[in-house]
Amino acid sequence: xxxxxIPIPGVPLVKPGDDLAALxxxxxxxxxxxxxxxxxxxxxQKVVSKAEGAVVRLADVTASPxxxxxxxxxxxxxxxxxxxxxxxxxxxxxxxxxxxxICETRHGWVCANAGVDESNGVAPDVxxxxxxxxxxSAAGLCERLRTRFGVELAVVVTDTFGRPxxxxxxxxxxxxxxxxxxxxxxxxxxxAGRTLHHTVVALADEVAAAAGLVxxxxxxxxxxxxRGVRYTPGRTxxxxxxxxxxAFDLFR
Numbered sequence: 171x172x173x174x175x176i177p178i179p180g181v182p183l184v185k186p187g188d189d190l191a192a193l194x195x196x197x198x199x200x201x202x203x204x205x206x207x208x209x210x211x212x213x214x215q216k217v218v219s220k221a222e223g224a225v226v227r228l229a230d231v232t233a234s235p236x237x238x239x240x241x242x243x244x245x246x247x248x249x250x251x252x253x254x255x256x257x258x259x260x261x262x263x264x265x266x267x268x269x270x271x272i273c274e275t276r277h278g279w280v281c282a283n284a285g286v287d288e289s290n291g292v293a294p295d296v297x298x299x300x301x302x303x304x305x306x307s308a309a310g311l312c313e314r315l316r317t318r319f320g321v322e323l324a325v326v327v328t329d330t331f332g333r334p335x336x337x338x339x340x341x342x343x344x345x346x347x348x349x350x351x352x353x354x355x356x357x358x359x360x361x362a363g364r365t366l367h368h369t370v371v372a373l374a375d376e377v378a379a380a381a382g383l384v385x386x387x388x389x390x391x392x393x394x395x396x397r398g399v400r401y402t403p404g405r406t407x408x409x410x411x412x413x414x415x416x417a418f419d420l421f422r
Contacts, residue, residue, distance in 0.1 A: 173398040176203050177384035178211075181392040185292055186223035191314035194393055198319075203395055205319040208403075210396040211311070212381030215285075215300065215329040215344050217392045218307045220292055224299040226255050243268060252288060255297050259284035275300060278413035279344070281331050289387070301327070304345025305408040312347040322403060324348030326396075328378040328385070341382030343374035346409040349401040351375075373401060374409055 180197040184190060194213065198205060205211070219225065233241070233250035237257055241250040253271075260273040264280055273284040277300065285300040292298075301307045304327045312325040327345030332338075343351060351374035355366050381394040 171398060171400060173380065173396065175380050175384050176395040176397065177389075177391045178203060178393040178395060179391050181217065183292075184217040184220040184392075186220060186225060188221045190217060190221040191311050191318075194311065195315060195318045197393065198395070205315065205321050205323055205395065206397060207321045208323065208399070208401070209321070210324045210326055210349065210377050210399055210401070211315060211393060212326045212328050212341075212378060212385070212396055213308075213311065213393045214385055215304065215327055216287065216290060216298055218301050218304065218311075218327050218345070219298045222301055222307065224301055225292055226297045226299060227293075228252065228255075228295040228297065231255055240266070240271065244270070252286065252297060255299075256283045256286045259286055259299060277304070277344075278410070279331075281329075285329065300329070300344065305347065305410055306345075308345035308347035308409070316348075322348070324401065324403070324407075326374050326377050326381070327409070328381055330382070330387075341375075341378040341385070343372075343378045343409045343412060346374045346407055348403060348407065349374065349399075350404045350407040351409050351411050353401070372412055373399070374407075374412065 178197050178201055180200050181193055228251045231251040231254050233254040237254035238250040241248045241253040261276045262274040264274055265272040272282055274280050275284050287298045308325040308327045325347050326343045328341045329344045330339045331342045353371040353373040355369040358366050377396050380396055384394050385391045
């Protein structure tokens, strides 16, 4: 199997209310990449959130005493209003250390600052939040791009996460449509003929990580086509399936 990762430049700076599907389609056509059957279009979360208006102006935020306390403990002097936004987006605080906050969001994702991003916003002092429902966002984009290009395809909405006990960041799938996000290899045999009992691959995350190779933060590339991935088509596929229940006991 050969996989190609093709950057899609030319997506303009996205603003709330923009038609992201149309902007992506125009950029794909302008890049003369086209879309082929079973391509996966990876789109960074930031442009999805901006288009959907998932942004907050610091001028509209009043910091609570707790947010002020946490902000004062950060090494870089975080704006207390930004910390307040983080707390509002948080379902559960997993860990706090020296002003760093690892949160479980209302979506079930565990990440730094509940996914609230201060970089590359729509304007100075405007924060970007995670999409309300990234799977629904992916489904909408998938349907529009299928109609425009006349091929079956999938869409993955990506974001940058850290990982427990690992240094560095990697792109993961926040939203998914058109493909099953998990590749279940249980029941298959390995090269020695042994039956696999536990191997379930996070295929949507692998696609997101591959796309991240050409969607660097300072590249102004907000989307990529990942071509050649063998996936199971499915209109019910959703990245929510990648979230493990915190009560799950791996060793029971």
